[in-house]
Amino acid sequence: MSWAAHQFETYAIQAHLPKRWVGRISYLGVVAGDQTPDFVAKFWVYGFDVGGRHYGASEPYKFHRGWPGAGFSHSLGFALLVAGLVYAFTKSRGWSAGLLLGMAAHSITDINDTVGTMLAFPFSTENFSIGTWAYAATPGGKYLDARAYYSSFGFVMDAFWLVILLMSATVLTERYWREVIVPADPKVWAWFGRRLPARALLALYRATFFYGLCRMVAWTSWAHLLHPDQLRGWDLTWGGPDWVPAFSLSDLSPWAALGVAVAFAAAILLAVGRILGPPPEPEEAIAWAD
Amino acid sequence: MSRLPPSGPASSLGDHTGRAGDPSWYTRRFELAIYVLAGVSYVGLGVFHKWLLNWVIGPVWLVAWIWLAPLVVDRLRRRDSANGGDAP
Numbered sequence: 001m002s003w004a005a006h007q008f009e010t011y012a013i014q015a016h017l018p019k020r021w022v023g024r025i026s027y028l029g030v031v032a033g034d035q036t037p038d039f040v041a042k043f044w045v046y047g048f049d050v051g052g053r054h055y056g057a058s059e060p061y062k063f064h065r066g067w068p069g070a071g072f073s074h075s076l077g078f079a080l081l082v083a084g085l086v087y088a089f090t091k092s093r094g095w096s097a098g099l100l101l102g103m104a105a106h107s108i109t110d111i112n113d114t115v116g117t118m119l120a121f122p123f124s125t126e127n128f129s130i131g132t133w134a135y136a137a138t139p140g141g142k143y144l145d146a147r148a149y150y151s152s153f154g155f156v157m158d159a160f161w162l163v164i165l166l167m168s169a170t171v172l173t174e175r176y177w178r179e180v181i182v183p184a185d186p187k188v189w190a191w192f193g194r195r196l197p198a199r200a201l202l203a204l205y206r207a208t209f210f211y212g213l214c215r216m217v218a219w220t221s222w223a224h225l226l227h228p229d230q231l232r233g234w235d236l237t238w239g240g241p242d243w244v245p246a247f248s249l250s251d252l253s254p255w256a257a258l259g260v261a262v263a264f265a266a267a268i269l270l271a272v273g274r275i276l277g278p279p280p281e282p283e284e285a286i287a288w289a290d
Numbered sequence: 291m292s293r294l295p296p297s298g299p300a301s302s303l304g305d306h307t308g309r310a311g312d313p314s315w316y317t318r319r320f321e322l323a324i325y326v327l328a329g330v331s332y333v334g335l336g337v338f339h340k341w342l343l344n345w346v347i348g349p350v351w352l353v354a355w356i357w358l359a360p361l362v363v364d365r366l367r368r369r370d371s372a373n374g375g376d377a378p
């Protein structure tokens with residue numbers, strides 16, 4: 001699984017939208033979509049303790065990403081289902097497209113761990129992984145998982161998305177928020193605007209970046225500065241760190257996973273294009289903006 | 291990339307934010323300081339209390355700082371000025 005990469009990628013997507021889609025896709029939809037796959041499954045992955053008894057998945061990686069289990073949450077079929085339901089109830093093209101993009105980004109990013117994701121569900125229950133770092137979620141909670149992730153190429157992945165985002169830092173400015181983000185989602189921002197001052201709305205937009213950066217710094221500091229473990233240190237090798245068992249659900253080659261991921265991304269982009277339709281004519285755009 | 295037209299002259303950190311709802315003394319520098327304070331306090335507490343590091347509390351933490359810190363400072367400033375006004 002990925003950590004802060006899931007926060008940073010939402011802004012990177014927003015910053016690199018095709019010109020014809022800019023101002024038409026809900027950024028909040030992208031964030032919600034990026035949270036949805038793990039929102040469905042994550043609480044049972046780590047589990048919780050009540051009265052000294054642990055409740056949760058006995059084999060977290062199978063529950064989180066497998067079938068039977070909640071692996072469907074990281075798939076094309078689930079992304080289309082959720083986006084379709086949201087469209088059916090809200091008729092919001094911007095939110096449906098945003099959800100699709102967010103869920104796709106999450107599912108594709110997660111093929112980097114050794115368990116991978118069921119991208120092609122419901123057509124296939126095969127997991128696709130390129131095994132960049134070890135999937136390390138265990139019933140014991142997130143501490144071992146965090147230490148493993150922030151000692152491996154997982155940290156590099158977070159840093160990579162952070163750099164991509166900072167190279168498009170305009171996306172975090174107030175002007176960008178006012179001129180691109182708000183017009184794409186006027187009703188939701190107006191709803192927030194009736195309850196919060198403008199500075200808090202802008203902070204709300206930037207909050208995903210704030211949270212991603214802070215959790216990256218906090219967990220990395222904890223693992224390597226505050227509570228370093230000589231036996232569980234940095235290991236920037238493919239599939240590492242080698243001090244944790246790297247769970248897996250597939251024997252397919254990484255190249256096959258990459259191919260499926262590209263096809264998955266193409267299918268999502270096609271679907272987003274169909275949802276949004278052609279760009280509005282200039283007169284329509286002006287009327288809509290009013 | 292934002293695909294926005296080039297912006298006008300950048301306002302300095304000492305300028306007011308230009309937002310209607312912000313106090314008159316609320317400058318960009320002050321706002322930047324609140325962002326930094328929010329981040330430092332969140333990381334500082336989060337490394338010792340990991341339950342704080344989740345996707346609900348993180349965003350709420352930032353919004354609460356940015357929303358409430360100016361209100362608190364504004365109230366303190368008014369109290370100070372009221373006390374100063376009463377002074378002989």
